[in-house]
Amino acid sequence: MEKKLKATLKLLGELGFNELYYFGNTDNRDLQMENNKKHSIQKESPQNLPKEENLVVLQLKRLYEKNRDCCRCDLCKSRTQIVFYDGDPHSGVVFVGEAPGEEEDKQGKPFVGRAGQYLNKVLEKIGWNRKDIYITNVCKCRPPGNRKPLPKEMQTCLNVFLKNEIKIVKPKVICCLGATAAEAFLGKAVRITKMRGKFYVNPLFPNVKLFLTYHPAYILRNMREAKTFEEDLKILKEFVEKASE
Numbered sequence: 001m002e003k004k005l006k007a008t009l010k011l012l013g014e015l016g017f018n019e020l021y022y023f024g025n026t027d028n029r030d031l032q033m034e035n036n037k038k039h040s041i042q043k044e045s046p047q048n049l050p051k052e053e054n055l056v057v058l059q060l061k062r063l064y065e066k067n068r069d070c071c072r073c074d075l076c077k078s079r080t081q082i083v084f085y086d087g088d089p090h091s092g093v094v095f096v097g098e099a100p101g102e103e104e105d106k107q108g109k110p111f112v113g114r115a116g117q118y119l120n121k122v123l124e125k126i127g128w129n130r131k132d133i134y135i136t137n138v139c140k141c142r143p144p145g146n147r148k149p150l151p152k153e154m155q156t157c158l159n160v161f162l163k164n165e166i167k168i169v170k171p172k173v174i175c176c177l178g179a180t181a182a183e184a185f186l187g188k189a190v191r192i193t194k195m196r197g198k199f200y201v202n203p204l205f206p207n208v209k210l211f212l213t214y215h216p217a218y219i220l221r222n223m224r225e226a227k228t229f230e231e232d233l234k235i236l237k238e239f240v241e242k243a244s245e
């Protein structure tokens, strides 16, 4: 067989056929088309797409990558880095503070300074783990001298990050830590001592309740309110647990 093939090739060469192409028989071609079809189905099939929970992480990653060099407001001038989120992106609750402080700016994680450590302790005390909540700030960049972010800076950053985070995470409730975060959502001045401990309709996301409480940094300066803060978080925890049933 091999001898015959060699002789045929030699003869074809002498006749001037310098290049030969092998297309295989019809069966092989059909088989190959079938394989190609299977391969493309496999690539597109839903089971090969990321699972929904991984999709959430992926979408957050994309949001960060897209905006990691954001300079849409002046706060980019005073930051070391953008401070995105920490905790569980599949949580039923999103905690929101106003902006990163010095330690957060250094580490690139929200609520890792004294106030954050205090919050962790209170959460633990009421049986909640910091890892079970999603936590972030309205503004992702540290304001100079830790000043309060301006309304325009908050609105800009809400549009760049937080509104998109809420759309991706889809929590049951947003917990505003302090008046500044509450003002960013409600669009009006907030007296946190009067409005804390209650749920409100969220003008930005009507299907996601707003809950207001103190900022943990305020409690560190006013420890007489520590018990109230703890009680607020218990109310919130109960709501999240019921809403997740």
Ligand code: SF4
Pocket: 070, 071, 072, 073, 074, 075, 076, 082, 139, 140, 141, 153, 156, 157, 160
């Ligand atoms: S605070 Fe927000 S909007 Fe302003 S520069 Fe930082 S990431 Fe961009």
